Amino acid sequence: MTKILIVDDEKIILEVLEAYFEKENWDILFASNGIEALKKVKEENPDLIILDLMLPDISGEEVCSLTRKNSNVPIIMLTAKSTEDDLINGIVIGADDYVTKPFSPREVVVRVKALLRRTNKTETGSQLGFNNRKLKIDKLKKEVKQNDQIIGLTPNEYKLLLSMASYPGRVYSRSDLLGKIQEDGGYFEGYERSIDTHIKNLRKKVETDSRHPEFILTVFGMGYKFGGVPDEDNASF
Known part of the structure; x- marks a missing residue:
């Protein structure tokens, strides 16, 4: 059974997430502070961590950094901090994803499932969909659709x-992305x-509006x- 550790000192958040996670038959662990969280990470070896950054003892950022010294467990930050610098810092110290408060429990479930699939490499389908099928990628056909309309992309864009x-x-650096173009024989620009x-x-x-992107950020x-x-x-679509 998938084991998920929720680290938060707000009882209502724990209860809401527990209710949604139990519907997925996930085994739920709780920690209300950073020290307890680090102990459970070591003792319970969870499959994924939902980590609030505002904890009563040590910060969630510190919990994340200390966890990353010994574990590659997927971490989703749960944060009231919404500035770009805060979110970038979370990714830099080792978080895999983040959800900003107030949040939709359903979105958290979707993000957990997506991260578990990527981590466990169980995503075997040839098609990917995003934002309620607004954007679709067919890996076999190398075809991309926006609102069910085929988009003509160059090989490098695809x-x-x-x-x-x-x-x-x-987060991908420009160097990372240039490597993606080149790795299978793409032209070095x-x-x-x-x-x-x-x-x-x-x-x-x-x-839909390139000035206010929702996909390429x-x-x-x-x-x-x-x-x-x-x-x-x-x-499958």
Whole structure:
């Protein structure tokens, strides 16, 4: 049974998440502070951690950093902090995803499922869907649809989109993305900044409003990430 550790000192949040998680038949563990959380990580070896950053003893950031010294367990930050710097810092110290308070319990469930699939490599379907099927990627056909309309992408644009969409929330540097283009024989264009042009063109094609993107997001000073929420039925549309 999948074992999930929820670290939060707010009773109502624990109760709400427990109610939703039990419907998924997940084994739920609780910790109300950082010290207790670190102890349970060591003793219980959870499959995933939901970690609030505002804890009464040590910070969630410190819990995350200490956990990362000995474990690669997936971590989803649960935070009231909403500034970009706060969220970037969470990813840098080792979190895999984040949910900002106030949140939808259903969204948390979807994010947990998506992260568990990626971590356990159980995602075997050839199709990926995001934001209630608004964006679809067919890996066998190498076909991308927005609102069920096929989008014409260049080979490099497709590689970039698929690479980022396969790991929503993960931050990619320009160097990382340039490597994705080159790794299977793609043409070397010389400069990491060429990625910016690809991203600009990709946004024009996959976003409803490229000035306010929901899929291809900029992480200032670091690179880019995919912001779409995976559909629950990604194995089949």
